[in-house]
Amino acid sequence: MSKIAHYLRAINAENMKEWRIEWKYKPDFIRQFLEPFVYLFPYFLYGYALLGGRYSSHLKSITGVDDMVAYTFIGYLIMGFLNTACWAMGSSLRKEQWYGTLEAIFVAPVPRWVYVAGMALHSTCHQGLIMVFQAFLITTVFALVFKTTGIFLVLLIVVLMLMGLYGLGIMVAGFTIGMKQWWVISEALSTLITVVTPIAYPLAVLPIFLQKAALFLPTTYGIIGVRHFLLGEKLAISLPLIIFRLIVILVVWLTVGFALFIFMDRYGRKKGILSLY
Amino acid sequence: MPADIVVDALYKFFKKGRPGEVRAVDGVSFQIEKGELFGLLGPNGAGKTTLIKCISTLLIPDAGSIRVAGFDVNKDPLKVRQQIGVLTGGERSLYWKLTPIENLRYFAALYGVPRNQVKERIDYLLSLMELKDKAHTRVEKLSSGMKQKLSIARVLVHNPPILLVDEPTIGLDPYFAQFVRNFIKHELNQRLGKTILLTTHYMDEADALCDRVAFMNQGRIDALDTPTRLKRSIIKKEILEIKCLGELQKEEFPALENLLSLNITRLDGFTYIRMGTDNPERLLSRVIDFIQHRVKVYSVQVTSPSLEDVFVYLTGASLRQGGDDA
Ligand SMILES: Nc1ncnc2c1ncn2[C@@H]1O[C@H](COP(=O)(O)OP(=O)(O)O)[C@@H](O)[C@H]1O
Ligand SMILES: [Mg+2]
Numbered sequence: 001m002s003k004i005a006h007y008l009r010a011i012n013a014e015n016m017k018e019w020r021i022e023w024k025y026k027p028d029f030i031r032q033f034l035e036p037f038v039y040l041f042p043y044f045l046y047g048y049a050l051l052g053g054r055y056s057s058h059l060k061s062i063t064g065v066d067d068m069v070a071y072t073f074i075g076y077l078i079m080g081f082l083n084t085a086c087w088a089m090g091s092s093l094r095k096e097q098w099y100g101t102l103e104a105i106f107v108a109p110v111p112r113w114v115y116v117a118g119m120a121l122h123s124t125c126h127q128g129l130i131m132v133f134q135a136f137l138i139t140t141v142f143a144l145v146f147k148t149t150g151i152f153l154v155l156l157i158v159v160l161m162l163m164g165l166y167g168l169g170i171m172v173a174g175f176t177i178g179m180k181q182w183w184v185i186s187e188a189l190s191t192l193i194t195v196v197t198p199i200a201y202p203l204a205v206l207p208i209f210l211q212k213a214a215l216f217l218p219t220t221y222g223i224i225g226v227r228h229f230l231l232g233e234k235l236a237i238s239l240p241l242i243i244f245r246l247i248v249i250l251v252v253w254l255t256v257g258f259a260l261f262i263f264m265d266r267y268g269r270k271k272g273i274l275s276l277y
Numbered sequence: 278m279p280a281d282i283v284v285d286a287l288y289k290f291f292k293k294g295r296p297g298e299v300r301a302v303d304g305v306s307f308q309i310e311k312g313e314l315f316g317l318l319g320p321n322g323a324g325k326t327t328l329i330k331c332i333s334t335l336l337i338p339d340a341g342s343i344r345v346a347g348f349d350v351n352k353d354p355l356k357v358r359q360q361i362g363v364l365t366g367g368e369r370s371l372y373w374k375l376t377p378i379e380n381l382r383y384f385a386a387l388y389g390v391p392r393n394q395v396k397e398r399i400d401y402l403l404s405l406m407e408l409k410d411k412a413h414t415r416v417e418k419l420s421s422g423m424k425q426k427l428s429i430a431r432v433l434v435h436n437p438p439i440l441l442v443d444e445p446t447i448g449l450d451p452y453f454a455q456f457v458r459n460f461i462k463h464e465l466n467q468r469l470g471k472t473i474l475l476t477t478h479y480m481d482e483a484d485a486l487c488d489r490v491a492f493m494n495q496g497r498i499d500a501l502d503t504p505t506r507l508k509r510s511i512i513k514k515e516i517l518e519i520k521c522l523g524e525l526q527k528e529e530f531p532a533l534e535n536l537l538s539l540n541i542t543r544l545d546g547f548t549y550i551r552m553g554t555d556n557p558e559r560l561l562s563r564v565i566d567f568i569q570h571r572v573k574v575y576s577v578q579v580t581s582p583s584l585e586d587v588f589v590y591l592t593g594a595s596l597r598q599g600g601d602d603a
Contacts, residue, residue: 006389013386017372017379024374024415100369104431107333108387109359269337272291272327 010110014118015125022126032126036080036134043072043200054142063202064234065227070144074230075199075223077135078158080127081165082219086190088123089116089169091183094176102274112265113258116173120166150229153239157225160246164218167253168193170261177274178264193217198224203236218253221246279347280308281439281472282315282332287341289327301327302338303496309474311438314466316487317476318588320596324496325476326365329443332474333363346439359388362432365443368424370431373417377408377427380416381434388435402430405464422453429460440465442475446482462486478596480585490584494592507587514590516580517557519550519564523572527595531567535560538590548572553582553590 022029047068048054060066092115096102105115138144172189176182196210197219203211214220221242227233235242268274289302301324309315317325330336332343334354343350346360371380381399390398403409406426411419416427432440445461446454462485465471477483483490484504491501500507514537525548527541538553550568554560557579568574588596 009389010387013383017375017383020379021372021374099372100366101372103335103363103366104370104384105387106335107358107361107363108384109355109389110387111355266337269335272330272336274335 007110007114010108010114011118011121014115015122018119018122019126033130033133036076036130037137040073040076040134040138043076044069047072047200062204065231067144067231069138069142070146070231071227071233072200073138073142073144074227075197077131078161078219078223078226079194079197079199080131081124081162081222082190082193084120084123084127084162085165085169086172086186086193088126089119089166090172090176090186092116092119093173094182097274112177113170113173113261116170116261117166120169124162146230147232154226154229157222157229157242157246160243160250161218161222164246164250164253167250167255167257170254170257174257174261174264177268180273193219196220202233215245216249218246218249221249279344281311281313281346282309282474283342283344284308284328284332285342287328287331287343288339289324289331289336290339293339300324300496302331305341305493305496305498307491307498307501309472311472312466312470314462314473314475314486314488316483316490317474317493318478318480318483318490318596319476319493319592320478320594322495323478323493325478325493326443328493329363329365329441329474329476333361333441334358359435360437360439362435362437362440363443364429364432364440364445366428367448368421368428370428371416371424374415376413376415377403377419377430378412380427380431384431384434390435398434398436402433405433406430422449422456425449425453425457429457437471439472440474442473444476444478446477446479458482458486480583480588480596484584492588492592494594499592500587504584507591508582508584511553511582511587511590514553514555514582515557516582516586517552517554517560517564517577518580519552519568519577520575521548521550521568521572522546522575523548525550525568525572529571533560533563533567535563538586538593540586540589540595542595547575551586551589553586 051068054069055066056068057066059068059071063071065071093102093112096105096115106112139146168189172182172186175185179185196206196214197217198206198214203214203220203224206214221237224233224236225239225242228235285306287302287305291299291301303324305328317328319325327336331338332345332350334350334357337351345357348356348360350357372383375383378399381402382395385395385398403412406429408423408426408430411423416424419427442461445457449457461473461475466473475486487504489501489503490507491498493499502510525541527539530539535554535556536552537555540551542549542551552560552564561577565574582590585596588594
């Protein structure tokens with residue numbers, strides 16, 4: 001029990017340390033709040049250009065939602081958490097190495113995943129803050145209206161999805177300590193997931209094999225579920241099945257992620273990989 | 278009472294079985310008693326850092342065993358880490374964007390220092406290292422010496438009984454290097470009673486600080502004893518030193534009778550040839566024949582051996598390869 005308290009304290013210390021360091025790079029801190037808009041607007045403009053406006057009866061007929069902006073925005077918002085997994089968690093240990101502090105923290109009496117977990121906590125809070133800011137701004141500018149009746153289910157779905165993504169994050173972190181060109185893996189995974197997840201369109205428009213692939217991603221269920229509860233999108237998969245699959249996915253991804261991390265950590269310490277750079 | 282650090286038949290190779298295989302640690306055994314200040318002395322590439330990394334669980338050895346404070350590094354790595362403070366990497370091992378207090382608090386949390394003791398512990402360490410008035414200044418704004426002091430404080434945050442110190446004075450200015458040596462010896466070892474494993478390639482450092490010294494070369498320990506006894510082991514030998522102008526390689530030197538060891542270093546434009554011998558006069562007459570056409574001799578003297586000469590004599594290797602860091 002005291003061991004768990006110790007690890008939780010270390011996870012939080014990691015989280016707080018990261019806030020403190022980030023806070024000292026203020027321009028970068030601000031950039032992180034503004035940058036998402038830069039990436040978001042092409043989606044909107046594209047949508048406007050194709051539809052000749054914001055609303056689409058075709059979108060309505062296949063999804064039950066006619067507002068392209070609201071529809072796209074939710075998918076985009078949820079995908080922000082992919083950064084947490086692939087980049088923030090993934091690069092956490094490499095960043096320590098770049099500071100020169102990696103060996104100092106690796107000789108501390110906590111398991112090495114604790115640092116990745118601390119980064120997950122930090123990045124989730126950080127990303128959450130950015131999302132609240134974006135949601136507030138976009139909602140105001142476009143006068144979006146969301147349904148709030150299913151808000152607790154929205155939270156449940158997001159939490160389950162996040163835990164699945166943490167599995168991915170710990171896996172990427174594993175690659176960083178066992179592989180020279182870890183970012184190739186990170187880049188490939190995040191691109192793949194971004195392409196396959198139905199961010200700005202319904203699942204049904206994807207080619208069949210991509211639809212099948214999408215069913216293994218927590219982000220797919222996250223976006224479908226959240227859009228259903230906030231916008232009233234017709235569910236392509238029943239709610240109990242969404243929850244069930246999210247749970248299966250999170251168990252599998254976390255298990256695989258941890259196993260890979262532990263394997264890579266041992267492999268790295270056998271080969272002396274970390275001290276090579 | 279069991280020894281604090283027990284290393285038994287330890288092996289650690291890199292690029293094992295492939296071209297360019299490095300036998301970084303090649304069958305090393307030794308024990309460090311509680312309260313001892315133990316020195317690992319050897320030139321660059323001897324395997325000192327690799328050995329420290331194996332003890333501190335950063336590397337997994339290929340074979341052999343290590344026990345620290347009674348815990349096996351393979352079976353109980355977290356317990357081992359709780360018992361040790363590892364000083365490596367110097368000033369880079371801190372978060373430069375954070376203040377000393379923020380750094381120390383972070384490490385205190387990692388080490389599970391009880392919350393109600395953290396403030397007291399940090400206050401103590403900051404005043405011990407004379408950093409009180411810099412407690413809230415970002416590390417990047419501190420002088421190099423202060424950063425070094427802070428990294429010492431960081432290593433002590435959980436009050437570990439055992440310290441592993443890798444080349445503590447490398448790159449420091451002479452004044453500060455002396456401070457660090459005194460601190461390790463008088464404060465950490467003598468006053469606080471810490472068991473210390475220190476690595477260095479500075480002979481004087483090992484000679485002045487350590488209770489016992491192990492000579493390490495090419496992954497092996499060639500001799501292990503107190504500095505006094507190591508020096509006495511070649512007491513019947515003398516050192517013939519020739520100071521000269523001009524280049525001379527060790528490899529060019531012929532095998533001469535009465536030449537027991539050879540070390541060539543360069544300092545301030547001069548070349549120093551230091552030869553261990555049991556008969557300096559005979560050796561001199563032979564050496565002069567060989568060198569007179571190659572270099573210009575400046576002075577010749579006969580001295581008693583330093584610990585460095587003992588190292589050269591026992592391992593056949595020079596501590597200062599090419600004398601680059603002299
Ligand atoms: N991670 C590594 N991968 C490959 N070779 C290494 C690694 N670390 C050290 N070595 C090699 O092992 C030998 C011993 O190095 P090291 O332990 O750093 O010696 P020292 O600390 O005594 O200077 C050197 O030849 C070095 O190049
Ligand atoms: Mg070294």
